[in-house]
Amino acid sequence: MNFFKNIIDKFAGKPVDWDELEEALIRSDIGVPMTLRILKTLRERDAWSWVTANDIAEVARDEIGRVLPINPPPIRPLPAHPKVILIVGVNGTGKTTSAAKLAHFFKTRRHTVLLAAADTFRAAAIEQLGVWAERIGVEMIRGQYNADPAALCYEAYEAADKHNVAFLICDTAGRLHTKSNLMGELAKVKRSLSKHDPNAPHEILLVVDATTGSNALAQAKQFHEAIGLTGLIVTKLDGSGKGGVVVAIQDELGIPTRFVGTGEKLENFAEFDGRDFVRNML
Structure with a gap:
């Protein structure tokens, strides 16, 4: 890096x-x-x-x-209700895989996790997340293709709350950050979740590809304006010679990188460490 x-x-x-x-x-x-x-x-x-x-x-x-913060705030479970994490991003950034890796990250730390396949528009997206869920060993809420993602996330929260699940991770459909109607759908998902808990979703994580450079900064600006981001998951941060966008997004938007993906395996996923990042970049 x-x-x-x-x-x-x-x-x-x-x-x-x-x-x-x-x-x-x-x-x-x-x-x-x-x-x-x-x-x-x-x-x-x-x-x-x-x-x-x-x-x-x-x-x-x-x-x-x-x-860069040395240690961005960790994501911890809530005492009585599910902690809801909304995963957003454009197509091709590794969003669904990142949702699965995040579920695995929490499960290995002995937390219960429920995945919601709210990407109801991309071909085979539901099946892709289903394969990951089975491999990880977590439950998944799924709907029909072209179903309303807001309604699905609403139902997923009910299921997570009923079964005392610590983390509900909602994988949403990839969308262009320049399409206001698609961004509006994410706002609808937020509103549906807030009917259960006014603070939900508690985390909104944008998945960006480190190799896309300044385009990732543009994505972050648009998503942040539309729905308010709490952090990033940065993928492909492995030997690409890239990664500066982590600095630009934190510096210009104040959005911290929370997790990084450094490979294809489930284990190639970790909390972001600012100290290590600065040490390794030079």
């Missing part, structure tokens, strides 16, 4: 070309505001000392470390 390694190697042993460095930082997907802060600090150093590749690494590490 050393997405700054190429930048550091590029400027090793030679004077810094500021325009070239600015372009390289922006290409790393950390966002324009973070890029400008790094450049400002480096230029202040350049006034009295030759800026080296090590300086670039040090300043980037310090600036990013100030933004």
